[in-house]
């Protein structure tokens with residue numbers, strides 16, 4: 001039976017689709033904290049829960065190795081996400097994080113880490129309600145332990161630990177359709193190193209196209225074109241916060257970022273997140289902002305290459321520079337930094353530049369979900385202002 005687990009959870013159910021009488025907002029009310037299950041859920045006997053202290057070198061190595069060998073692959077099993085250790089520490093330690101929301105499952109006898117799931121706190125606005133939520137990510141079960149029904153109990157356990165912090169909603173994404181997406185987004189790729197992408201099978205040579213013609217098609221200028229384009233620095237946090245908050249207010253669902261959040265999520269961090277802004281040469285006003293995060297993929301089974309260096313479009317804001325021009329500068333910087341491909345979802349205003357900047361559609365969709373929060377109808381990707389890692 002499909003979705004046996006999800007039909008027991010406070011999420012939009014397929015049978016409720018189109019039922020406009022159901023109110024928008026929380027599906028279930030909070031439970032009194034005293035009534036939240038105090039002890040962890042039971043795991044099958046060979047396994048035990050562990051809290052993963054991602055700041056410990058040994059633990060981040062175990063988490064890194066589990067994900068590197070067992071996390072999400074593309075539909076053709078040619079690539080697997082290869083989050084770096086510094087990326088994981090960044091992604092899991094935002095302001096106000098809870099260490100016990102970084103949950104591992106290990107084998108009692110061997111102490112081997114065999115599964116992982118995480119939550120981080122986030123203030124997310126849905127229309128005009130700012131809600132304290134958990135962003136759930138990195139659900140991973142070792143390949144050898146699939147279909148042992150570990151995922152449902154891991155989801156229940158992270159939900160229980162989130163409830164204990166008096167948080168009752170969550171946001172997550174998945175490549176699969178579950179009850180019920182709040183939006184379904186298409187992903188797009190912009191080749192930066194077409195020769196390597198074709199060699200590893202990520203892209204195919206277009207019909208009636210030669211390799212040299214393809215390399216020429218994707219060629220970019222050596223340097224950015226926007227006057228005043230520069231890396232973001234610590235002293236820019238207040239101005240970037242104003243710019244991003246104002247821009248995100250137009251979307252139905254978006255993070256409610258304050259200066260602490262902006263300092264953590266949007267300040268450049270080597271090999272993790274890159275962010276640039278446009279400071280008007282005349283007025284020194286910060287008028288535009290763009291950012292991308294670094295998520296390489298392991299290339300499974302290619303003689304010449306082992307890693308695909310990929311940039312993922314993060315938050316981009318324009319108030320003066322045309323978005324097309326700003327994103328082209330982002331592509332130029334990514335190429336300068338030797339990325340092979342620049343990925344983007346069709347969220348926010350991304351659709352306005354994807355085709356013109358020579359992005360091609362990916363072969364899959366990314367579905368967005370809210371836990372215990374109903375929206376009156378599914379959102380178009382252009383109504384979504386949330387990018388998860």
Ligand SMILES: COc1cccc(CC(=N)NC(=O)c2cccnc2OC2CCNCC2)c1
Pocket residue numbers: 072073074075079080081173175187188295297308312343344345362364366388389
């Ligand atoms: C190229 O290597 C891949 C390795 C694993 C999976 C995929 C396809 C895929 N599933 N891509 C995405 O989910 C994706 C495509 C464009 C932008 N963001 C994305 O996902 C982000 C956000 C959700 N968590 C993973 C990273 C590609």
